[in-house]
Structure formats: C-alpha cells, structure tokens
Amino acid sequence: MSDHRPRHWSPRRVLVTRSAAEQPHATEILRRCEAAGVPEIVLLPGDRLTGLRGDTDRETYARAKSTLAVVVAPPSARRPQPIPPSADWRIDLARGCPAHCQYCYLAGSLTGPPVTRAYANLDEVLGEIPAKLGQGTVTSASPTRAHEGTTFELSCYTDPLGIEPLTGSLATAVARAGSGAWGNDVQLRFTTKYDDVSDLVGLDHGGRTRARFSVNAAPVAERFDGGTAPVAGRLAALRRLALAGYPVGLTIAPVMPVPDWQQAYGALLDDVGAAVEGVPGLDLTAEIITHRFTPGSRDVLLSWYPRTKLEMEARDRTAKRSKFGGIKYVYPREVMAGLRGWFTAELAARFPEVPLLYWT
Numbered sequence: 340m341s342d343h344r345p346r347h348w349s350p351r352r353v354l355v356t357r358s359a360a361e362q363p364h365a366t367e368i369l370r371r372c373e374a375a376g377v378p379e380i381v382l383l384p385g386d387r388l389t390g391l392r393g394d395t396d397r398e399t400y401a402r403a404k405s406t407l408a409v410v411v412a413p414p415s416a417r418r419p420q421p422i423p424p425s426a427d428w429r430i431d432l433a434r435g436c437p438a439h440c441q442y443c444y445l446a447g448s449l450t451g452p453p454v455t456r457a458y459a460n461l462d463e464v465l466g467e468i469p470a471k472l473g474q475g476t477v478t479s480a481s482p483t484r485a486h487e488g489t490t491f492e493l494s495c496y497t498d499p500l501g502i503e504p505l506t507g508s509l510a511t512a513v514a515r516a517g518s519g520a521w522g523n524d525v526q527l528r529f530t531t532k533y534d535d536v537s538d539l540v541g542l543d544h545g546g547r548t549r550a551r552f553s554v555n556a557a558p559v560a561e562r563f564d565g566g567t568a569p570v571a572g573r574l575a576a577l578r579r580l581a582l583a584g585y586p587v588g589l590t591i592a593p594v595m596p597v598p599d600w601q602q603a604y605g606a607l608l609d610d611v612g613a614a615v616e617g618v619p620g621l622d623l624t625a626e627i628i629t630h631r632f633t634p635g636s637r638d639v640l641l642s643w644y645p646r647t648k649l650e651m652e653a654r655d656r657t658a659k660r661s662k663f664g665g666i667k668y669v670y671p672r673e674v675m676a677g678l679r680g681w682f683t684a685e686l687a688a689r690f691p692e693v694p695l696l697y698w699t
C-alpha cells in the first residue's frame with residue numbers, strides 16, 4: 340500500500356447560528372475549527388445562514404463549498420427515514436459535503452448553495468435511534484440479515500468522515516453504539532471517500548459500526564472525484580479499521596462502463612485484495628451502485644461543473660420511473676446485464692466470503 344497523508348478539508352469560514360451556539364457540541368466543533376486554523380469563525384446574530392451567495396453561480400458554489408455551517412437540525416431533519424437498499428433507517432449527522440465529485444448524488448437531493456451544515460444538537464439527532472430499534476424493512480425484516488441488527492445509515496446526506504476532524508460527530512456516534520447505549524442489536528453504517536480514520540481506530544466500537552469505503556476504478560476516480568482522498572488512501576484506511584476489528588465494506592460507486600472497464604475494475608479489485616490480505620477475522624461486505632442521474636441532478640451538476648466530461652445523455656440511457664413519479668436515467672438493460680454479470684462473477688471468484696448486499 341502506498342504512503343499517503345490523510346486528506347483533510349479546511350474550510351475558509353465557519354458560520355454558527357445563534358441556536359447552534361447554545362449547544363454543547365457546538366463548543367467542541369468550534370474548538371476543533373480553531374485548532375485546525377480556520378481563518379474566519381462567525382457567530383451569526385440569528386438562525387438564518389447569510390453570506391453564502393456570490394455574484395455568480397460559480398462564486399456561490401465556491402463560497403458554499405468552503406463554508407462549514409454549524410446549525411441545529413430541526414425535528415423534520417432528525418426524523419429517521421427508511422433508506423433501502425442500504426439500511427433500515429437514515430440518520431443525518433450533517434447535510435452537505437465539501438468534496439467536488441462531478442457525479443455527486445447529493446446534487447439530486449439537496450437544494451440551494453452546496454454548503455455543509457453540521458448539526459450541533461447531536462444528542463437530539465442520535466436520540467431518535469431508540470424509538471426505531473427492531474423496526475425497518477432492510478436488515479430488521481430480512482431472515483438473512485437480521486443478525487446485523489437495526490441498521491442506521493449515517494452517510495445519506497454527507498460524507499461523515501470528510502468533516503470528522505472538524506466535528507467529532509462520527510466518533511461520538513460510533514463510541515455511543517460501542518458502549519451498548521442502544522443495546523446489542525444495532526449497527527451504524529457510513530461510507531466515505533476520505534481516509535483519516537485516526538480518531539476512529541482506537542475507539543471501543545463494539546463491532547457495531549460498519550465502515551464502508553466508496554471506491555472506483557482509476558479512470559473514473561481520477562477524472563471525476565475531487566477534493567477526496569485518493570482511492571489508495573481509502574483502501575489503506577479500510578485496512579486500518581479492519582485490523583482494529585471494525586466490520587468494513589466496499590461501496591463500489593458509481594460504476595461506469597468506461598473503455599476497458601473490465602481491466603480497470605479488475606485492477607481495483609486487485610488493490611482491494613491486497614488491502615485486506617491477512618486481516619484476521621475480516622468482516623467485509625460489498626455494495627455496487629451503477630451511475631445514474633435525474634433531470635434535476637444533471638442540471639445542478641452541469642451548473643456546478645460546466646466543463647465536465649461526465650456522460651449524462653438521456654438518449655444513451657433507459658428512463659426508470661420511481662414510486663413517486665420521478666425519472667432516473669440508468670444504463671440500458673444489456674449494459675447493466677454485462678456489468679452485473681462481470682461484477683458478480685469476479686467478486687464471487689476473488690472474495691467468496693464477501694456478500695454482495697445489493698446491486699443497483
């Protein structure tokens with residue numbers, strides 16, 4: 340595994356709303372931001388975030404992506420939502436991500452300037468967990484996965500490890516699950532494109548958090564990821580956490596049939612094999628997500644990354660209608676079948692013990 344230094348995000352400014360400033364966890368976030376040398380920390384007079392918009396879309400994007408907002412999650416944002424196929428429930432420690440991936444899935448789900456909002460009322464956010472224990476449609480209702488417990492996905496609206504050096508929220512959640520505060524039959528899950536796991540390695544995690552790393556073939560990651568840790572760093576971090584006894588996982592996403600994709604994804608799986616070699620008691624899972632977009636996410640991504648080379652032509656895709664009437668564009672059936680067949684066979688051949696939790 341190559342040498343690397345963990346990749347950190349350093350915002351230019353931190354905005355703290357008045358209500359957030361009253362929360363004990365905000366004090367910890369501010370301590371971390373000061374220690375990280377954030378040049379501008381602003382205590383706002385009210386709860387409205389101001390100063391995020393620039394004169395152009397470009398400036399607004401740049402200002403928002405370099406700002407950490409510390410806010411209070413309202414009850415509507417705290418209510419756990421079902422999040423199939425990943426987990427029984429979604430719990431958000433934050434909303435927004437500082438990285439610059441040109442396919443970012445958040446473009447379709449979050450509106451407004453892409454600022455990262457860290458939730459200061461962490462105890463209230465995590466306080467939603469007990470009411471959902473034993474309920475859910477993904478692991479709780481599955482005869483083959485019920486042993487995982489009730490699952491809570493922490494990375495639906497953010498990359499929790501990417502902002503962890505500035506918030507400490509993820510380590511708090513992991514340690515709380517590890518302490519048995521929510522019993523034995525619970526599992527937190529997160530996925531990340533970052534690699535600084537130093538605050539997680541030594542935690543008493545109790546095996547109740549599955550740390551997944553979002554990885555991709557070099558031609559995709561090198562071209563379309565931005566501001567994240569290199570894939571080699573993510574795999575090194577996966578190894579560190581696996582050696583520390585964490586259940587770990589691969590999120591291979593978004594899969595794209597780039598030229599010579601079998602070779603490119605084969606090289607990625609070779610690197611995964613090297614990263615997990617010799618880990619005692621390895622508990623590794625895989626999730627695979629093919630690239631998709633919606634009309635809305637395409638418009639947002641093209642406004643953020645006007646020169647992107649990302650292929651987002653509706654005419655080259657198959658339109659799928661969701662339960663709620665929205666349209667998403669996925670690869671045509673024969674392309675999907677080719678990708679799925681290859682990944683399923685390669686995973687089974689290389690990692691027979693690794694379950695593929697879902698393919699989508």
Ligand code: SF4
Binds near residue numbers: 497
């Ligand atoms: S790391 Fe994930 S959430 Fe962040 S910009 Fe990239 S795709 Fe979006």
